[in-house]
Amino acid sequence: MLDFFTILTKGGIVLWSKTFTRITSSPVDSLIKDVLIEERAGENSYIKDSYCLKWTFANELDLIFVAAYQKILQLAYIEELLATVKKFFCDKFANLIRDTSRIHKFAFDDDFDTILNNIEEKDSKGHGKLSKPRPFEKTKKFKETVEGSKKLSVDDISKPPTNPIISEDEIARNIEDLRLRSGKSSRGRGGRKQSGSTKRSNEPNVSSDDKKQTRKKTMRVWDDKLSKEVMESLDYSGDKGDNDNSSAVNPQDLVDRNQLGQFQDGYYEVQDLGENDDEDEFEEDDYDGTNDVSTQNNGGSSILSFFKNITGQKEITEQDLAPVLAKMKEHLIKKNVAADIAAHLCDSVARNLVGQKIGSFKSIQSTVKQSMEVSLKRILTPKTSVDLLRDIAQAQSESRPYTVCFIGVNGVGKCFAKGTKVLMYDGTYQNVEELNVGNQIMGDDDTSRTIQSTTKGEGIMYRIIPNDKGPAKFFECNNQHILVLKFSAGPFVRNEEIPIVNRSPRIRLFWYEYDTKNNMIVKKNDSFYYGPGKDYPKKGIARRAAIREMARKPNLAASDFIWEVPIKDFLTASDEVQRNCLMYKPNKVIFKSVQGRFRIILNEILGVNPTDSQISAASWLVGVWINSGIVNLPTICVNENENEILKVIAKYSEMLNWRYIKESYKTMTDDSEWRISFMCNDDDIENGFLRLLQKLDILDTKKVPPVIMIEELDQVRLPLLAGILDIGGHLLEESGNYKYVYEPSQERCDLVEQVCNLANLSGFYSKSDFASTKKCQDNITIPSSYCTIISGNDLDKLPLVVSHKRVCKNHEHNLKLINRDMVWRFKVVNVGLGSYYGFKVDKNERVLLADLTVSHNSTNLSKTCFWLLQNGLKVLIAACDTFRSGAVEQLRVHVRNLNALGQNSTVELYERGYGKDAAGIAKDAISYAKLNKFDVVLIDTAGRMQDNEPLMRALAKLVSTNNPDKIIFVGEALVGNEAVDQLTKFNQALKDFSGLQNPRHIDGMILTKFDTIDDKVGAALSMTYTTGQPILFVGTGQTYTDLKNMKVGHIIHALLKE
Amino acid sequence: MDNSTFTLITWIILTILAIIIAIIFNVLKNRSRKDTFLILGLADSGKTSFFIKLRDGKQVQTHTSMKENEGYINLENNGIPLTKVPIHFVDVPGHEKLRFKFSDFIPITRGIIFLVDSSTCVKNVRSIAEYLYDIFSNKDVIKHNIPTLIACNKSDMITALPPERIQTMLENEINKLRNTRTSALDNQDSSITDNIEFLGYENEKFKFEHLENETHFEKCSVDKNEIAEIKNWIAEVYGGR
């Protein structure tokens, strides 16, 4: 059954061990190396060769207990054995163990045999005992803790858990049995009484699984610390908080510590506890109180115990840790550590700390932080050499090229349907399918994003259709596209007064909780019963309690919560949640870094630095001209009735010192109009307006100048838009909402689009449309034509000069204007298979109108290449991305650049075009390299989604046929939970699809975009934890030199920083 | 009444003083003396076995260490004490993820005993050299010229190499390493410029004798209790302060 049992110190010295069969290799060493040192102690068991190992720590004594058995066996009693042996051993030999100045002999063989026999016997006697339904609270607790994140179905609760928490009772019983048999201990009064009641108290457990009776369980009180230890080490319940009113009481709280000092030598006393249905709070108080008393009793003198208290030597308990670790976990998740990993890590820290003594004047927080720091350091410290150059030298001495294979995920997922417009850096828009490598796109931070590569593919597409309040038409994208949504519902309470049978009236609290792990919003509720004999005497009090509770919910998704969610996940949210999600328009785009060109142009024209009002004036004039000027002439036509406009033209041109000639002119429709020509007869005074139009490059096109699109908002964009609207727009009022309808004088669709874009960039909604006949403010009916409709909160900010076209804040509809937020509802419609176009950019992926996540295989390959070249190595790049169009060209550009950069470095590209078998190309490249004495071969592979099986198979094939020296995964520092999934699936694929005896795995990672994440460095931790492999480099920018070694200390600092 | 309050205050003051003195004493004791010997080396080189052998003269079963073993040991050779006072030894785990701890002890270190498993030396030469490189390029090791004994353990095994061979192997390897290390990429946080130390003389092949600090090679076997040379070396280094 059992193969061996070892008790050793953390220092590695075996104190006692017993083997039952011959042990070939030493699985204990592997256990320590693979699990315990790697901070995976949060796990439960470890399989090595044919053994299954389980272990437990006794941290207060720095001991590890390891039991091993054949993995094919299902030994359900191992935990019990470990726990019992631990308690007994620590109890019996405490003094010897503490004395670390010498090696001691531990006479434990007989005792161990007895314990083992005893437990085995019990196990074989009745599966009755083991398979009896566990007390409800135990299984429940187990579900919450040991299994952690893994979800147990409800059914599991009734089954015996595979890994049960052993009750203190059982251990107590085991040890008592041992004493009975060996007859070593003299029995006291308490003991006798005990044995009787043991049987009694067990009866309900065996005979019935009725919850009520189970809860009446009796507790045994043990000789002080040791029983405490056992209980603590066994009870890994994270938090006892259970919203359920019927929540079971934690047995630990019920132990009356008052009794502890009175019993020596392991005698124990049973107490029947009767009803446990009292309130939690009460028991906690009770527990605290008695704890104090016992301290005093033990200390004898209160002064002494006072010093004892402040100078520490307090043992850390599970309860002490729970809140601190919960906070720590949250903190780590905030730093972008994958949620699972944060939980594992905290479990592991807990296991290492429980039972340890805290030194003087140290808080639990700092102890946890310190312990976490050590754990992090262990995880992040590489366990193999990361000296790539040394590896290469090795290969050189064997006269073979060193091969590095770069793999990674790609962003094919986050692409748009044909026709989706993307904002370019120069303010123009382009369709996504027209984008090319090298184009510059506007990023969300007003800086440019250069397109690194483009891609296209086929997939199920979704159409996001805004309701009519929304902007533009709709856009299409695939299911990976990330929607940025505003959640619009908050928590609320509801009265449920009508008593249903057997239930008293209650206040119900509903709230939405953001599940950080799954990136999902879920609705939750809680009941506050009131009435005589209930939790709350009166309705008002219950209500207040509910409202108080409302604020306390963690991860509350209240209104204004911003949710970034891929469409595929969004569609799995409940209808109610979906309905409460709104799309919203980010604030107006400011373009800090590029603006100011208009100012410079005007400066040149005027010869002096223009004032703000001069700039506005000029902008407005340009706006007016764009709508009703004459092509190639600095002339504006204004209807003679437009007095206000004429007046302002006069005022503004005086401000700018531009002279003009005013002529009356009869139009065909018999209206007279004024032609205002900014020309002067003196030749020596230059015509400012003409030059402005020339400089803006619009004299012959009359378009909205692209430069303007990204200019200063208040001085340029708004006045210009106002100018256009003053002369060509109409103000509409529809049920209290204002909007401008702009319709250009000539049929000019391009102008409609341009004005629409300008308005959108300036903080308004705007969409171009075929307007049906509409009533305007001034009772003019405009005919159906192509026009743009501008609406939004800030229409009053537009400095229109025509008074009846102005929107005033102090208008009677004031309120409505302010309340209208820039949000709108939308629909997601599956439109079936379609093609999508995507692109990759440098820096962060938040380009305007898009939100992509992609990787940068080739870029990082080139950076690595640059570094290798600098070290005088001869490099061959194998273009094995035969899948994504543009990949080879991209590499060619890199190779050209690299060759130009280094003086006498050689880098060559090995390519065979597209569509061919990547594995074959890599193979050819390697033999070519061997022949031509290249030192290093860098293999660029296509980025692929971890779920794409055919592509993953292809990758595995490439790896298994070429057996590269290093497989480097290029990942993004921005990924959160996704990191774990990506890496495990890549490793899994390399293992499953390789067909090799010793399959390969990822040997190291490169983390890109490290400069964009601040201190949210969690991905570094997630990735090293998942693979156990080091992060070789981090990418910190876009140039070839922006590749750095990761510094473990820096990561730890960033992770733990508040 | 007054009297008792007064006594109480006196007591409190005295207690506080006592605590302060104790703390200062502790600090001084820990800080000012540099008389610890570190036992370093790769995993499985026999550090823990050596430590126990030194302390108890016994052979014990060991597993990979997760934590340091430390203690004060009375050095003696065949019952003859080698030093007057017990010496503090620390056995630092050799696992790659744990060995960074050695640098915490360097400030109080008098000498380093670096154990090498002579029987697996060929296979591990790179790891050994890397560890040695880390030790020798440690700022404090350089500053205090901490003497180092490279003890080639497990000489009882038939596959064991003689110390001379091990020395040349390591010198060759360190020679390569100092080239690759110094041309590695910069650290990501460039504000802390911890340049990697170049060991030995430039333009000359690396030799242990080029190092500022004394290094010795010695053969030993913990199994066969052939550790007398090491003991003598320790006593010498300890005595010659």
Ligand SMILES: Nc1nc2c(ncn2[C@@H]2O[C@H](COP(=O)(O)OP(=O)(O)OP(=O)(O)O)[C@@H](O)[C@H]2O)c(=O)[nH]1
């Ligand atoms: N043949 C032989 N074996 C030895 C000798 N010294 C130690 N060993 C064995 O080497 C193995 C490893 O010894 P440890 O002392 O645990 O190694 P360690 O250096 O402490 O390893 P870590 O704690 O992992 O760093 C044990 O099985 C020892 O019995 C020796 O001189 N000769």
Ligand SMILES: [Mg+2]
């Ligand atoms: Mg050891």
